[in-house]
Amino acid sequence: xxxxxxxxxxxxxxxxxxxxxxxxxxxxxxxxxxxxxxxxxxxxxxxxxxxxxxxxxxxxxxxxxxxxxxxxxxxxxxxxxxxxxxxxxxxxxxxxxxxxxxxxxxxxxxxxxxxxxxxxxxxxxxxxxxxxxxxxxxxxxxxxxxxxxxxxxxxxxxxxxxxxxxxxxxxxxxxxxxxxxxxxxxxxxxxxxxxxxxxxxxxxxxxxxxxxxxxxxxxxxxxxxxxxxxxxxxxxxxxxxxxxxxxxxxxxxxxxxxxxxxxxxxxxxxxxxxxxxxxxxxxxxxxxxxxxxxxxxx
Amino acid sequence: xxxxxxxxxxxxxxxxxxxxxxxxxxxxxxxxxxxxxxxxxxxxxxxxxxxxxxxxxxxxxxxxxxxxxxxxxxxxxxxxxxxxxxxxxxxxxxxxxxxxxxxxxxxxxxxxxxxxxxxxxxxxxxxxxxxxxxxxxxxxxxxxxxxxxxxxxxxxxxxxxxxxxxxxxxxxxxxxxxxxxxxxxxxxxxxxxxxxxxxxxxxxxxxxxxxxxxxxxxxxxxxxxxxxxxxxxxxxxxxxxxxxxxxxxxxxx
Ligand SMILES: Nc1ncnc2c1ncn2[C@@H]1O[C@H](COP(=O)(O)OP(=O)(O)OP(=O)(O)O)[C@@H](O)[C@H]1O
Ligand SMILES: [Mg+2]
Numbered sequence: 186x187x188x189x190x191x192x193x194x195x196x197x198x199x200x201x202x203x204x205x206x207x208x209x210x211x212x213x214x215x216x217x218x219x220x221x222x223x224x225x226x227x228x229x230x231x232x233x234x235x236x237x238x239x240x241x242x243x244x245x246x247x248x249x250x251x252x253x254x255x256x257x258x259x260x261x262x263x264x265x266x267x268x269x270x271x272x273x274x275x276x277x278x279x280x281x282x283x284x285x286x287x288x289x290x291x292x293x294x295x296x297x298x299x300x301x302x303x304x305x306x307x308x309x310x311x312x313x314x315x316x317x318x319x320x321x322x323x324x325x326x327x328x329x330x331x332x333x334x335x336x337x338x339x340x341x342x343x344x345x346x347x348x349x350x351x352x353x354x355x356x357x358x359x360x361x362x363x364x365x366x367x368x369x370x371x372x373x374x375x376x377x378x379x380x381x382x383x384x385x386x387x388x389x390x391x392x393x394x395x396x397x398x399x400x401x402x403x404x405x406x407x408x409x410x411x412x413x414x415x416x417x418x419x420x421x422x423x424x425x426x427x428x429x430x431x432x433x434x435x436x437x438x439x440x441x442x443x444x445x446x447x448x449x450x451x452x453x454x455x456x457x458x459x460x461x462x463x464x465x466x467x468x469x470x471x472x473x474x475x476x477x478x479x480x481x482x483x
Numbered sequence: 484x485x486x487x488x489x490x491x492x493x494x495x496x497x498x499x500x501x502x503x504x505x506x507x508x509x510x511x512x513x514x515x516x517x518x519x520x521x522x523x524x525x526x527x528x529x530x531x532x533x534x535x536x537x538x539x540x541x542x543x544x545x546x547x548x549x550x551x552x553x554x555x556x557x558x559x560x561x562x563x564x565x566x567x568x569x570x571x572x573x574x575x576x577x578x579x580x581x582x583x584x585x586x587x588x589x590x591x592x593x594x595x596x597x598x599x600x601x602x603x604x605x606x607x608x609x610x611x612x613x614x615x616x617x618x619x620x621x622x623x624x625x626x627x628x629x630x631x632x633x634x635x636x637x638x639x640x641x642x643x644x645x646x647x648x649x650x651x652x653x654x655x656x657x658x659x660x661x662x663x664x665x666x667x668x669x670x671x672x673x674x675x676x677x678x679x680x681x682x683x684x685x686x687x688x689x690x691x692x693x694x695x696x697x698x699x700x701x702x703x704x705x706x707x708x709x710x711x712x713x714x715x716x717x718x719x720x721x722x723x724x725x726x727x728x729x730x731x732x733x734x735x736x
Contacts, residue, residue, distance in 0.1 A: 255637050275643050287634035291656045291735050304642045304652065332735070 200267030202356045202388035203229040203252055208261035210247050220413035221247040225261070227407060227416060231355065234382060234389045236399035236406045238447065244414025245392040246284075249360050252390065253281050265356065277305065279356035280349030284364055286341040288333040294344050295320065295329040301351045319347040322381065339370040346378075350385065357382075357389045363398065372432075375401055379430050396451070400424070400443045401435060408450040418450045522704040530708035537693070538712040544688040546716050548605050549677035552612020553670055553720075559613070560620035560669075561662070568628035581621060589614045590676050593683040608680045608689075615676040616669035620662065627661025628654055660735070663728040670720040678713055690716065 208225040211218050222244040229235045237245045250256040251263055254270035265273035273279060280301075288297045298316040307315070320326045323343040325336075333341055342362055349357060363371045375398060382389060393399050399406045403422050410417040422443050424434060434440050504524045510516065511523035518526070531538065567574035589611050596607035631654055639649045681691025690713045697706035 253641055255640060274641060277643070281641050283634050283637065285634050287632070287638055289635065289653065289656070291659075291732075300638075300652065301642050304644050304648055334735075 199231045200264075201228045202231050202233065202266060203227065203390060204262075204264045204267075205248075205252075206262045208248070208251065208258045208263050210244070210251060210256065211259045222251075222258075223413040223415050225414075225416050227419075229356075229388055229390060231266075232386050232388050233405070234391065234403045236403040237390065237392045237409060238394065238396065238399045238406055238451065239409030239414075239417075240411045240451075241394075242414070243409040243411035245409060246360055247414065249281075249358050249390060249392055253279065253358055273356075277301075277352050278354060279358055280352065280354035281358040282342070282345045282349045282360070282362045284361045286333070286338075286345040288341055288344055288348075290333050293330050293332055294325060294336070297333065297344055298347045298351055300348060305352070315351060316347075319350055320344075322350070322384075323347045323377065339366045339374065342366065343374070343377075346381075350381070350387075353385065353387075355387050357387045359389065360392045361394065362391075364394070371395075371398070372435075376432060378402060383426070396444050396447050397435070397440075400440060400447060401430070406443075406447050408447060410453075417453065420447050420450060518703040519701070522707055526704040527707045527711065530702075530704045531711060534705060534708060538708060541688065541690045541693040541709060542712045542716045545674070545678050545681070545690040545713070546719070548608040548680075548689070549612050549673040549716075549720065552609045552677060553616045553673040555609065556613035556616030556669065556673065557620050557666060560617045560665070561624055563617075564621050564624035564628060567625055574625075581618065584614055585618045585622070590679045590683070593680040593685075597684040602684055603686055605686060607685055608677050611680040612673040612677040616673040619668040619672065620665035623661045623665030623668075624658060627658030630661070631657060660732060663724070663732065667721070667724050667728065670724040671717055674713070674717045674720050 205225050205227040208222060208227075209220070210222040211220050213219075225244075225248060227235075227248075237248065239245055247256065251258050252265060252270060254274040263270055266278050268276065268278070288294075289300065292300070295313070295316045298319050299312045302312045302315060316329070317326065320329055323346060325340060325343055325347070328336060328340065333344070336344065342365070346359075346362065349359075363374050366374060378389075379402060389402075391399075391402060393402075400422055406420045406422060407416055408418045408420060409415065420443065424430060424437075424439060424443065507521075508524050511521065516523075563577065567577060592614075593607055593611055596610055600606035600610075635653050635657070639653060644652065678689065678691045681689040682695060686692075687696075690709055694706050694709045694713075697703075697709060
């Protein structure tokens, strides 16, 4: 039902950062079963930036939690760098930034960034040095000794990102990290994230509700549909390397072209404007078939 | 600007207090109120100065019982809360006991305790203060230990933190404000209950005893002076716990 692009390029030989084959997650609730995800096939190559986008409740967070081993799939197979998610977690292969920053309010900004290092036995001096480096990276060096409540939401989110980067993970999982930010800060953070990613070369799985954000940041955009949650289409963005993307890109024709492609794919679900193919409205089966076609057309 | 604000914050209540005292004094003089109805502030102040040593001794005796009871109660409460948060069985087994301690007026036990431990010992008063202090600290600390934000739990799981690390890094610091809320309540309660327990018997020291004996010998102004002493004792306990809280929690939000 869903489409994945075969891995290409130099990273293809290494184990992919994330490999999902027929992954499903069903929740039992009092009012019956909720199919949060079904039959998800997705490959994220090492170093690749993939955005997950889709209507609320389509299972984006669920998928991220499965990858992070915060939850287990009810069917299908999921590997992270060729290991089980559990092994990958124990090996600290990934860093994660949640939608809420999730900082410890009683710790200073610096101590928050040091938390993962501290838990994994890094010495005090090395921790301090790394925290300074990371806070420099996210532009918060002079706030190192502040407490989280003294920071704005956007600054807290940057601390959370610094914390996620602390152990230089080769995979970064981000669940709507910029969701609560104003547009200005948001665009600034997006540019920062592109820079960070160019510097670290990490693969990123990035959940967002914003189409321009997804297009601006990603190599590929995974468009999902709800009830049941599934991958409807994967749109290749191919707007160049993260390092080469600049603010100008937001004004580029190619950028708008990709934004339109993602929007059309998203609107195929049935909440569309009615200018779709007609097959898009109706049951999930119909939508899925439509999705298959849409993917082929790309 | 700031110091002006602070001065006003301090000055306003002081002025109001002085005004109230003046009104009180005027009422006593003008209406010729009898001392057993209410003595005048100047009479009370006179007794305070004249019997400062007696009042201090009585305050210290009550404060000592309250303090020992508070320490014992807090230690048992923290240990109990730690056990209950760690083992469900202990929690369930102890729940009725804690509820009983919360709803039974503990000072009512004082006469029974005096006969148990002998009327010459302070033990009964300490036990009353300890049980009364135990309840708010236990209940609040246990709630604090249970209140771990889901995002923090996820974070610890992601970092593959051991149970011990999780407790040290998140559970304990998160529970501290809850503990201090309980402690602040407990410190006031400990003083009140240690004092009230004196009304029911036991050795003849302490503020409670002093107030009853002053009243029974018709020294009403002196009785009121002892009341002022108990207010001051309560204040000392409250301020000490508040200072401890501020010292430990520092600049937390
Ligand atoms: N722990 C859970 N128990 C029961 N149902 C759940 C649970 N977690 C998620 N769900 C259900 O799974 C579906 C997908 O949820 P999920 O949080 O992954 O959506 P999402 O795509 O992240 O949505 P949003 O964009 O609003 O964050 C929803 O219908 C939700 O109700
Ligand atoms: Mg979500």
